[in-house]
Amino acid sequence: MRKTLAAGAIAGLALAAGFAAPAQAISATTADLSVLHAIPDTPVDVYVNGALTLDDFQPGTLAGPLDLAAGSYDIAITAPDAADASAPILAATVELAANTSYTAVAHLSEAGAPTVTPFVNDTKTTAAGEGRLTVRHVAAAPAVDILAGGSPVVEDLVNPKEATLDLPVGTVSAAVALAGTTDPVIGPADVAIQDGVLTVVYAWGSAADGNLALATQTVTVGHTVPGAVISGTAGYAAQRDATTQGLWAIGFAALAGAVVVAATAIVRRSRGAKHTV
Template structure:
């Protein structure tokens, strides 16, 4: 058996080791960070805010969410940009031909994040509202709090402690604040009052995250409640995040661990390849 020239052996060892390492990187998904939303798709989450009405959710005639319970949040679904027909049916329906709500056409634009809320309007009638989620960057050390009124109730104020931070919010409007990361005691009261009709409840605003609070249910039926949705990844930039932030440290440590694993895999692959070449060389010499 003829042995390749030393220069070719060196190239073979490097190419094989690099190929194995690259394969591991691709398989583990550690090579390049990527946005959860591609240039041609949109994210769609769905909130069920209609009390006492479990449903199935159909998207373009296909059963997408089965036995969806009031107060639950599903998704996000990664969908190509375009128009979608959404219908809610009874949980035992064979198809979406007799919906309890819809079909309603939702238009999703590429790179956008949406939440479709099935809820009651102010008069108590079921409806669907599509909200666009604000994913613009937050300042270092801050997160975004968005409050959405999707309850059968009149205008409300949102209280942080005893102070109204959002006033006169009506169904189906929303209001947003960028706040220092931390936990606030939030409550919902009828406009101009301080007697909570929902809460108080602790709401955590994470650094670099969008926290969305939904007030849903019916004031008349006495079943008003809160639902919370969290969307991460709103950091202004890696350099703009304080190094003492736990979330950033965890993210950095995870990246370093990933790089260490990939580096170790490359070293192992190189060693294995080199060992194979040595064995082949010795076998050739013995022959």
């Protein structure tokens, strides 16, 4: 039996495509790609450009993100342990534009037919103190409303569409209900809205089969106050820390110098006073 790619799935996809795989490293020549398996009860193998990439890929599993050169990639999804990609269950060609983040989702259409939809992740910066929430309908189900705290915030979302909101940092109690109703068919579930982070929630599965579920993905996008985004001791943060430390050192040196000068002046005045007595 072929080796199952679990922890090594990301490295495997990058190797099959011929590139290294730093996460979310989009640039003027590269894009990043994640893959979500959202077809219930159907483990699959995934081939990229004819090479086996994900072996025994399980429903509800997200692989990636992978840093790939911009260009065209052929994705073939086959039954588990297929000999090759010559008889796919699904096949799609994904065009990756530079400086863009994508998620390719294998899912069911509203009518229940397997399909593949590539989504572009909204990586524009958010305002300070805000995060971004994107909800994607990839389930075999009619139009739905997205509820927050029991009230609809997104209405009449159909497969395979999405809706995006920028929200204050915090926790949102989210649920999915059939359009025009407030009786949840999925959830409610707590969704964390993080500062400068895109959180993607997928409604997937089949309403007829009673296996509707949620899957989540997060993508760091940053926000409009650079100082609040940078952390750690690498790159700009290290330069900032070094600069800050230098300013503190200068400040302490100046303070120490002032103390010495003041002390000297006091001593001199004291001696002068003694001589005048």
